[in-house]
Amino acid sequence: EAGVAQSPRYKIIEKRQSVAFWCNPISGHATLYWYQQILGQGPKLLIQFQNNGVVDDSQLPKDRFSAERLKGVDSTLKIQPAKLEDSAVYLCASSYLQGDSPLHFGNGTRLTVT
Amino acid sequence: LAKTTQPISMDSYEGQEVNITCSHNNIATNDYITWYQQFPSQGPRFIIQGYKTKVTNEVASLFIPADRKSSTLSLPRVSLSDTAVYYCLAWTNTGTASKLTFGTGTRLQVTL
Numbered sequence: 001e002a003g004v005a006q007s008p009r010y011k012i013i014e015k016r017q018s019v020a021f022w023c024n025p026i027s028g029h030a031t032l033y034w035y036q037q038i039l040g041q042g043p044k045l046l047i048q049f050q051n052n053g054v055v056d057d058s059q060l061p062k063d064r065f066s067a068e069r070l071k072g073v074d075s076t077l078k079i080q081p082a083k084l085e086d087s088a089v090y091l092c093a094s095s096y097l098q099g100d101s102p103l104h105f106g107n108g109t110r111l112t113v114t
Numbered sequence: 115l116a117k118t119t120q121p122i123s124m125d126s127y128e129g130q131e132v133n134i135t136c137s138h139n140n141i142a143t144n145d146y147i148t149w150y151q152q153f154p155s156q157g158p159r160f161i162i163q164g165y166k167t168k169v170t171n172e173v174a175s176l177f178i179p180a181d182r183k184s185s186t187l188s189l190p191r192v193s194l195s196d197t198a199v200y201y202c203l204a205w206t207n208t209g210t211a212s213k214l215t216f217g218t219g220t221r222l223q224v225t226l
Contacts, residue, residue: 004157035216042201042216043158056213091157099207100146103214105157 002026004106006092012112018080021109025073025094031055032069033103034077035091043091049075050097082113116141116204123221132189134220136202139183144208147178147185150201152219158201162187189222197224 005024013019025032031050035043046065048056052072060067064083069075079086089108095101119137126132138147146165150158162169164176164185175188189196199219205212 031210040218042218045213045215048213050210093157095212097210099209099212100163101212102148102160102163103150103158103212105159107156 004092004094004104006090006106006109008109009107010110010112012114013082015084015113016081018078019082019111020079021077021090021092021111023075023077023092023106025075025092026104028096029094029104030072030097031095031101032075033093033095034067034075035093035105037089037091037108039088046077079111082111084113087111087113116145118202118204118217120200120202120217120220122218123223125223125225126192128193128224128226129191132192132196132222132224134187134189134200134202134222135184136187137184138202138204141182141204142206144206145182145204146207147176147182148203148205148214149174149176149187150203150216152199152201158216161200192222192224194224194226196222198222 034046037043046060047067049069052069067077089110091108093103093105095103116138148163149161152158162174162176166178169176177186201219
């Protein structure tokens with residue numbers, strides 16, 4: 001099966017600019033996650049969707065981050081305006097709805113904010 | 115969610131068996147243990163998952179004792195390509211999609 005697709009692979013922006021990341025999950029996966037991974041740390045969950053509804057966005061900095069999953073398939077994560085501390089890899093993952101279904105991750109988008 | 119504790123790093127020679135132990139003293143009845151592997155510039159990859167006793171697949175074995183306060187990931191005969199970060203996660207099975215909380219993981223370095 002095709003894996004989780006993410007684009008772009010790399011992005012460099014200046015602080016206060018905006019940026020968007022795109023994710024296409026594995027076909028049939030109802031649940032989609034966005035994680036932020038800062039260098040040297042484990043991934044941190046930003047937002048979790050079930051179909052096109054938000055299940056958990058408790059750790060999403062809502063003053064600057066937004067995400068949507070229109071039609072319950074693809075998803076977009078946006079940062080506006082970006083800060084230096086947003087430099088990280090943004091990982092998208094998807095899974096089946098069943099609780100014990102493992103997460104399948106994409107290779108992420110590496111964001112550098114200068 | 116149960117907090118997990120695992121060594122920051124481990125070193126091994128190629129061909130050896132590697133055992134990475136994870137502590138989860140406050141694990142709940144509905145909690146499962148899952149291990150992920152992450153190579154540089156890639157997303158984490160699912161390795162193995164279990165609830166108790168022993169689980170084995172083509173990649174690894176997972177040992178969980180009866181009290182479930184710890185678990186051990188066993189990698190038989192590691193190779194250089196097993197150099198990666200390994201994450202131990204305890205998560206609650208609510209019947210619907212899980213929410214995984216990652217720690218800092220164990221960085222395994224395999225050398226000749």
